[in-house]
Amino acid sequence: MKFNKARLSKNRLYLLVYTLLVLSLLITACSASTPTGTASATDIKIMVDYTIAQPPAPDNLVHKEFEKRTNTKLTITWVAGGDYSDRVNVALAAGDMADLIKIPNVTTPLFRQMVKQGAFWDLTPYIGDYPNLMAMDAKIWNNTKIDGKSYGVPAGRPMDGGGFVSIRKDWLEKLGLQMPTDMDELYVVLKAFKDNAPDGKKDTVGYNMRDSRVIEEIFTGTAGRWKEIDGKLVNMTLEPEMRDALVYLNKLYKEGLIPEDFPVMKENQYWELATSGRAGVTSETPEALFRYTMDQWKKDPEVDWTPMLSLAPKAGGKQYVTQSTGYNGILAIPKTVSEQKMKAVLKFIDYGSGGEGLNLTLYGIEDVHYTEEDGLKMATDKAVADSVGTGAWGKMFSTTVLDLWQYAAGMPKEIYQRNMEIAEEKSKFSTGDPAIGLVSETEIKLGSDYSKKIADMKVQTIIGKTTLAEWDQYVESLKTDANYSKITEEINEEYSKRKALE
Template sequence: MKRKGTKTAVLFLCCALLLTACGGGQSTGEEGGTYDANAKATITWLNILHTASPPTDTVLNKIEEKTNSDIQFSWIPDASKEERINTALASDSLADIVTLTILDNSSVRNALKSGMFWEVGPYLDEFPNLAKISEDTRKSASIGGKLYGIPFQKDLARNGVTIRKDWLDKLGLEPPKTTDDLMAIAKAFTEQDPDGNGVNDTTGFVDRNDLIYGAFKTLGSYFGVPNNWKVSEDGKLTPEFETQEYVDTMDFMKKLFDNGYINKDFAVTAKTDQQQKFAQGKAGIYVGALFDSKNLFNMAKGIQDDMELEIVNNITSTGNESDRAIWAANNGIGGLLSFPRSEVENEAELKRILKFINDLHDEDAFALMTYGVEGVHYTVDDTKAATITDTDLWQQEVQPFASSRPKEYGYTIHDADPLKKKADQLIKENAKYAVLNPAYSLESETFTTQGSELQKIITDATYKYILGESSLEEFKAALENWRNSGGNRMIEEYEAAYKEVNS
């Protein structure tokens, strides 16, 4: 942990980060130095910014006080994170802590495997909060069986259906339990004038150009599609798009499209436009993150003031509870907080930084990074329900820290908003039915170098089938092209890696 001079709370990267060093630990050897948990730490952090501007120092000062540290952030805008991280890795211009969220990026993956970052697995159990990280999470966040950072722990399965309850009530319909129910509701919302304006101007679903975080993958879970890969008892891997359940999901989406039960432009609609259409009353079914319901409701204020929303997470294609399933996004891993050996020079420095990350897992640190300072940004009642009191100030001083929380669940403090509260409950319930990606932590050189190119073959073929631009035979021909273009090699590599890990 190289000591830095003047504190700079916020820096933007222009090209590569140039962080100068002065001084160091008590020993230059990797195992040297003396770990002092009570010593104030000066920590640099190369982090991702998901908001328009960096935060002011109000919350930062409280975090520093809580963790006994001086934190110097260098912020990378989310829109340019891949280019900036690649540049920083190539030039070894990093920081004590580096936020890595694009773990499937070849440069990131190769840097982790190369030994550029500390392997932290052996140290976790020395710290009370880090010791609680489950074995499943550690395994999913590992590469080649080694953990090169503290995983961002996110809820396993956050998706479900948000639906206009006021429209259901008007048409005498119940919330859906099956995919057939969803289809019937989509038809009614399209054809029976649920908003009562006498104009044929609504659809059932509103979706966006995203087969993963849009409707398709969640609907796929309801039909029993595996999460990316299906593993047989003998260790053979089958890609999800070669299953009948995937075809069933495409057929469901195709029926929605053919009958006009979904926005015709969904394949080219951005997420912001999708949410705006829902908020404007253009559609009544939104499939995505369950906590989006709160945002959708707030966006509709002044436009659809009579809007009532229902959120649903218990849907199957069969109606049988035993078939309930929901895909787990990245197995609940949001990335890694990693520690470059070039900056964190010995074990003592590493342990002091791990102590800092451990402290960020505490309830009061979570509250600071989620809600801000009590009495300034929010109030809290006796049930620990928090209400933001100054939204503009919260957005400026608190919101930028939200994506830096190393863990996002399991705390007593919670949102007082009823929709967010219910969404949190349903997301917690989803964890019991979460389907993991069995290949998430496995190594495939083909996936690392050709993954995006190969996925495009499948994405294009899926959209063409749903939009009626190709037949099932043509879809299967695209799958064969995928196999011949590197898919077969990817399968072989994953099967070998799976066998090695599970032998």
């Protein structure tokens, strides 16, 4: 047999080229894989708030576990809750945004402006691919839409069983009092707390005034300032029920049943009143209430902070309890993020919003951060050290499970079960804000001045620096103020549009 040298050379050349091509593909595949052979981790930069003493550190065990389970590399900028809104506005204005940024509210003016400019992904066509996100109540999604589209994933929360009035039930029993069911009965209780000093110290104020808006809402019968009446939204700031609330609070103030310096108090001062035995009524979610008062309870097991079911403005009146907005901000993705990476970010959010991911979000790693006892997850000291729970990791995911606000690490089973029973009962008649997510262009421009003046007038009326007659005059001036009236018109226009889309 004779060999064709020219043909042999050409075949060797083809073989060499083929070999180099295969090697190139192998090298590329290896470079795109981790040492274990899985796809390379997705880098995700996140900006989110936290509401505990210290945020998770980069070497946090839950942080590392999230990276491991979701094949991501997370760079998280944690911002203290009190500073978060300002920091978000700075980031938006500078265009210096993380791949995933939590927007405090869908009504944030600068965010809405940037949405109209196309700066954020419209997630509407994509969210159907993520089962945990789709499991969220449709009402929550609707409350966070802009012009019928979703430009962020709601950081979902339970709609019921959240923040409301809580009371020292052990004080009620000690003084032979019943659980109050209306505001007149609550007044009697507050006065008894002050006059009879159940803790033996003559320094009790009764109600610490934390989130005093709940008093206004009990009188007006709605969460927030808008109430649907005959198909229209009415601004309850201008209605007699708001005046009734101010009369009530002024009475509490004059009789020393609320702190004299409440207008300038800070968050820790409200809680100091509650945990030091100087106040027998506060407002908070059952979960946070237990966390804040756990040391008090450990020192004195008789301490019994109990969430109240509801309150009516007067005897025989309609019982009221707050329904929450259903979300704690929205998780938005800037258009600077590629579509492929945007989907990876959604997958990350979806993981932390259900199943084992939600378990990791709320409780951490089993046998490290908690152990199971009688069906409850009992936290270890490591859970506190690693900032496990709703105050940190829970801020960047949807956590709509009903017991989110009913259980805290270290809570006895009987307290948890009681909280759940009360929450389930509240869900039967809770009242929400009908104007969630609605905006008025006039309010965006002028609303802050009105809000500041109204808030100031309320405080001045409560402490007696402004008379009720002066409050009435101010309300009348708002009713004839063209710009303020326009806010109501525009909110109702938006409300009608939303109703038409439902």
